[in-house]
Amino acid sequence: MTNDTLNVALLQTTLAWENPKANRTHIEDKVSSITADLIVLPEMFSSGFTMNASEVAETMNGETITWLKALSKTKNAAIVGSLVIKENENYYNRLIFVEPNGTLTTYDKRHTFTLANEHKVYTAGTKKIIIDYKGFKICPLVCYDLRFPVWARNSEDYDVLIYVANWPKVRIAAWDALLKARAIENMSYCIGVNRVGLDDNNYEYSGHSAAYDVLGNRMDSIPESIETTEVITLEKSHITKYRERLGFLKDRDTFSLEV
Structure with a gap:
């Protein structure tokens, strides 16, 4: 049976620097009263956007993965x-999608942020993933991936595009514009969850977490720069209605991507 609705909680939160235990406790408190089908956390939610991978890296059998499964x-x-994972002597900025039954799906950030030398610390991923969850096809990506529309191009007819991020305030105008653009060009819901607060590198994050429908209309009322959580409802019928009526995806270019 296919669900027509999916309730998604956007968790815009501060992050304790390189302190997974504190972040787990804080997030658990923030979601304690939430009822949703899917909860979206920021990028590197257990540590903040750190290049000190060896200080915070965990394994796929580590405390944070165990905690995620239990919380789910x-x-x-x-x-x-996403969080920092060490595997085969490499570090990854790895997105984790965990379902209540314990199923894990992972995506390694494809576009490492060269401006912060992320590419020198973390190994880039090579595979885009589509997750089928409660009848919705979901494409989850990470932060800097937002700047690269070819990687996100909806050649799989996915329904929801999700970006988890630590996107700094100084470039937040690009975040706002690109989230909306990704929704419009892919005729999908587009959700972006960004952190707030200051990190230990003195970078400020102003949130601007948001959800857009397939026409690029803003769906949420999340304020900037403060911790907050909002649950929004996605409707499969909304996607079907406008894809059938407008047919823009039928005219998309076909291409192959080398990675």
């Missing part, structure tokens, strides 16, 4: 966000 089961909701 308790909340009866899928949870998505």
Whole structure:
């Protein structure tokens, strides 16, 4: 049976610098009263956007993954966000999508942020993933991926595009514009969840977490620069209605992508 609706919680929060335990406790408190099908956390939610990978890296059997599985089961909701994972002597900015039944799907950030030398610390991913969850096809990506529309191009007919991020205030205008553009060009819901607060590198984050429908209309009322959570409802019928009526995806270019 295919659900027509998906309730998604956008968690715009501060992050304690390189302190996974504190962040787990804080996030657990923030989601305690939430009822949703899917909870979206920021990029590197356990540490902040750090290049000190060796200080915070965990394994796929580590405390944060174990915690995510338990929290997902308790909340009866899928949870998505990224954290630092060490695997085969490499470090990854790895997005984790965990479902209440314990199923894990992972995506390694494709576009490492060269301006911060992320490419020198973290190994870039090579595979785009599409997750089928409660009848919705979801494409989850990470922060800097937002600047590269070819990688996000909707050749799979996905329904929801999600970006988890640590996107600084100084370039927040680009975040706002590109989230809306990704929704319009892909005729999909587009959700972006960004952190707030200051990190230990003195970068300021102003949130601007948002959700857009397939026409690029803003769906949420999340204020900037403060911790908050909002649950928005996605409707499969909205996607179908406008894709059938307008047919823009039928005219998309076909291409192959080398990675």
